[in-house]
Amino acid sequence: MTAHGREHGPEPVPGLPGPLPEGERILWQGAPDWRVLARTALHVRWIVGWFALLAVWRVGAGLTAGSAPMVIAGDVAVTALLGAAAVGLLSGYAWLVARTTIYTLTDRRFVLRHGVALQKSFNVPYRRVESAGLKLDGAGFGDMPLRLTPESKIGWPHLWPHARPLRIVHPEPMMRAVPDAAAVAGILTRAWSAELGLAAQAAEASPTSTRPVRVPARRRRPAGEQTAVA
Numbered sequence: 642m643t644a645h646g647r648e649h650g651p652e653p654v655p656g657l658p659g660p661l662p663e664g665e666r667i668l669w670q671g672a673p674d675w676r677v678l679a680r681t682a683l684h685v686r687w688i689v690g691w692f693a694l695l696a697v698w699r700v701g702a703g704l705t706a707g708s709a710p711m712v713i714a715g716d717v718a719v720t721a722l723l724g725a726a727a728v729g730l731l732s733g734y735a736w737l738v739a740r741t742t743i744y745t746l747t748d749r750r751f752v753l754r755h756g757v758a759l760q761k762s763f764n765v766p767y768r769r770v771e772s773a774g775l776k777l778d779g780a781g782f783g784d785m786p787l788r789l790t791p792e793s794k795i796g797w798p799h800l801w802p803h804a805r806p807l808r809i810v811h812p813e814p815m816m817r818a819v820p821d822a823a824a825v826a827g828i829l830t831r832a833w834s835a836e837l838g839l840a841a842q843a844a845e846a847s848p849t850s851t852r853p854v855r856v857p858a859r860r861r862r863p864a865g866e867q868t869a870v871a
Contacts, residue, residue: 658752673739673817674782677782677818696721700717765793769793773830775826786813788813789813
C-alpha cells in the first residue's frame with residue numbers, strides 16, 4: 642500500500658477516511674497550534690518585521706523630503722494598517738488550518754487529514770517511512786517530518802503547509818506545531834519500530850519476498866533537530 646490521498650465526505654472516525662480495520666488502534670490524535678503554525682509556517686514575525694522596516698523607511702524618506710509631520714504620520718498609519726491586515730489574514734488562515742487538520746498515529750500508519758476549502762486525507766503506512774525527525778522549540782512545540790521511501794511520493798502542493806520546507810522534489814509530510822512534541826515522537830518511534838519489526842519478520846518468512854525492509858537513513862542533522870525514529 643503506497644501513500645495516497647483522497648477527497649472524502651463525512652468521516653466515520655474523526656480524522657480518518659474510513660473505519661479502522663480490525664485489529665488497528667489509534668494511539669494519538671492531535672492538531673497544530675495555530676499561533677505556532679502562524680509563526681513557523683507562515684512566517685508572521687517576518688511579515689511584522691518587514692512592515693516595521695517599511696514604516697521606518699517612510700519616516701526617514703518623509704523627513705528627508707521635508708514632508709509635514711501629519712503627512713509622515715499618515716504614511717506610517719497606512720503602512721501599519723496594511724501590515725495589520727496581512728498579519729490578520731495569515732493568522733486567520735493559520736487558525737483555519739489548525740481547525741481543519743487532524744494528525745493521527747495508529748499502530749500501523751500515519752494519517753494526515755487537512756484542507757480548508759477541500760479536505761483530503763493521506764495514509765502513510767509505517768513501512769513506507771524511512772526515517773523521521775523532531776525539531777523542538779523552547780515551549781515543547783515541535784515539527785516532525787517523515788522521510789518516505791523513494792516509491793512513495795505525495796505532491797508537495799497537496800501537503801502544504803504540512804510539508805517540510807525546501808523538500809520539493811522529494812516531499813516529506815510533516816506534523817507541524819504539535820504540542821508536547823517529544824511525547825508524540827515517542828509514540829511514533831514505538832509504533833514505527835513495532836510495525837517495521839513485524840514487516841521484517843514477514844519478509845524473512847516469505848520465500849518469494851524480494852523487497853528488503855529499509856532502515857532509517859543516518860544523516861547529519863542541523864542543530865536543534867533530533868531523531869524521532871531511530
